[in-house]
Amino acid sequence: MRRIDYDVAIVGAGMVGAALAQLLARADFKVAVLERDGLIEQRDPAVHDARVSAINPGSERILAAAGAWDTIAGYRISPYVRMFVWDANSSGSIEFDSAELGVTHLGTIVENNLVAYALHQELLHTANVRVLAGVEVAAFDSVGDRVTLKLSDGAIIRAGVLVGADGAGSWVRKTLDIEIESRDFGQLGIVSTVATELGHRQTAWQRFLSTGPLAFLPLADGHCSIVWSCEQNTAAELMSRNDERFASELARAFEFKLGGVVEVGPRKTFSLRSSHARQYVGKRTALVGDAAHVVHPLAGQGVNLGFQDAAALAEVMIEARALNKDIGGELTLRRYERWRKGENLLMYHAMNGIEKLFGTDHEFVSEVRGLGLRLTNAIGPLKSVFAHRAMGLSGDLSKFAG
Numbered sequence: 001m002r003r004i005d006y007d008v009a010i011v012g013a014g015m016v017g018a019a020l021a022q023l024l025a026r027a028d029f030k031v032a033v034l035e036r037d038g039l040i041e042q043r044d045p046a047v048h049d050a051r052v053s054a055i056n057p058g059s060e061r062i063l064a065a066a067g068a069w070d071t072i073a074g075y076r077i078s079p080y081v082r083m084f085v086w087d088a089n090s091s092g093s094i095e096f097d098s099a100e101l102g103v104t105h106l107g108t109i110v111e112n113n114l115v116a117y118a119l120h121q122e123l124l125h126t127a128n129v130r131v132l133a134g135v136e137v138a139a140f141d142s143v144g145d146r147v148t149l150k151l152s153d154g155a156i157i158r159a160g161v162l163v164g165a166d167g168a169g170s171w172v173r174k175t176l177d178i179e180i181e182s183r184d185f186g187q188l189g190i191v192s193t194v195a196t197e198l199g200h201r202q203t204a205w206q207r208f209l210s211t212g213p214l215a216f217l218p219l220a221d222g223h224c225s226i227v228w229s230c231e232q233n234t235a236a237e238l239m240s241r242n243d244e245r246f247a248s249e250l251a252r253a254f255e256f257k258l259g260g261v262v263e264v265g266p267r268k269t270f271s272l273r274s275s276h277a278r279q280y281v282g283k284r285t286a287l288v289g290d291a292a293h294v295v296h297p298l299a300g301q302g303v304n305l306g307f308q309d310a311a312a313l314a315e316v317m318i319e320a321r322a323l324n325k326d327i328g329g330e331l332t333l334r335r336y337e338r339w340r341k342g343e344n345l346l347m348y349h350a351m352n353g354i355e356k357l358f359g360t361d362h363e364f365v366s367e368v369r370g371l372g373l374r375l376t377n378a379i380g381p382l383k384s385v386f387a388h389r390a391m392g393l394s395g396d397l398s399k400f401a402g
């Protein structure tokens with residue numbers, strides 16, 4: 001039976017786990033990455049993925065520090081310079097413009113598979129990373145300064161720290177018995193790629209309907225990626241429509257901002273929930289990304305928060321090692337938890353609050369909401385504070401994002 005020792009073992013090679021692995025490996029940590037589903041390095045990155053993320057400039061910096069950004073940008077990315085958000089039940093709207101905010105772009109729309117592909121390429125070519133794909137951890141135990149992991153294929157490995165980057169249903173979190181606070185929005189997000197009559201003008205669009213937000217995100221080839229969040233029954237009806245009928249209802253729900261919808265790609269749904277772990281760390285263990293927190297996709301913040309977790313955890317471990325301290329000791333891991341929990345909790349409550357605020361067509365609430373949007377739009381400094389936070393350029397940032 002092989003027994004191998006690592007500094008850090010990461011369960012889950014999604015976008016967040018893979019980014020953390022690279023940040024640590026580039027700082028000479030010996031890293032094991034365990035991924036249940038195998039890596040996607042053999043998939044053809046030329047094939048488009050319908051699932052995209054709005055990656056903010058802070059995350060771009062983190063992905064550059066992880067060595068993946070140039071590969072991603074070498075395929076296809078779609079930077080957007082404007083964001084327009086409006087309310088279906090009031091005259092309120094808000095617009096963000098990169099030139100006004102003094103930045104080159106507000107964010108970049110990237111396919112999830114492309115981000116994972118670029119990170120996985122790096123992982124496979126980094127000497128001090130060992131990727132164990134197609135395996136799961138059967139059990140783990142922390143004794144002294146090591147965590148011992150028993151794998152599904154019978155192998156045993158040891159590490160100074162075990163990180164759960166295994167997504168919203170995190171097995172690591174459940175095994176640690178960490179409770180979550182959660183909310184089911186009772187909504188499904190319909191995701192598809194569509195072609196519109198008018199060009200997207202490098203703008204991310206979002207209309208708040210009382211049934212849920214509808215986003216059109218600009219893609220590099222002129223198409224848009226849509227996320228249409230709506231109540232489950234409405235979503236089921238929309239999914240049952242043929243493409244032509246779906247396209248016409250979609251264009252109407254979007255107030256024909258880009259004219260008609262002339263083509264619709266395959267549609268997929270995702271159930272929408274939010275959750276937040278009561279603790280991010282345990283004995284020699286830590287959670288990052290969706291394993292620790294899930295937010296409503298209405299502001300495109302989920303994976304961006306996860307990248308900030310990865311950067312913060314890498315930074316505290318790098319600093320601990322430089323000071324000859326224990327990288328998996330309670331002081332080190334608690335520092336990570338204190339750093340990230342407040343920031344993520346703020347975003348978790350903000351997204352839940354926005355979803356609730358816009359999820360009603362009550363006349364008085366709609367008027368107050370519209371006024372709030374108009375005022376924020378008119379007050380430049382306030383708007384700039386919100387925008388910089390959403391771009392991942394303000395707050396308590398890691399050196400990888402700053």
Ligand SMILES: Cc1cc2nc3c(=O)[nH]c(=O)nc-3n(C[C@H](O)[C@H](O)[C@H](O)COP(=O)(O)OP(=O)(O)OC[C@H]3O[C@@H](n4cnc5c(N)ncnc54)[C@H](O)[C@@H]3O)c2cc1C
Pocket residue numbers: 011012013014015016017034035036037052053054055135136137165166167168170171172189191227270288289290291297299300301302303304305306
């Ligand atoms: C409709 C929709 C739109 C979104 N849009 C945006 C957006 O625009 N911007 C944004 O920032 N975020 C967005 N998000 C959120 C974003 O997709 C997630 O936050 C992100 O994918 C989480 O990444 P992760 O690496 O933490 O987890 P995951 O992507 O879930 O990865 C977890 C990995 O762990 C592996 N795994 C799981 N269990 C085990 C196990 N037991 N052993 C080994 N491996 C395991 C899985 O196979 C997977 O590879 C959106 C979400 C939805 C639903």
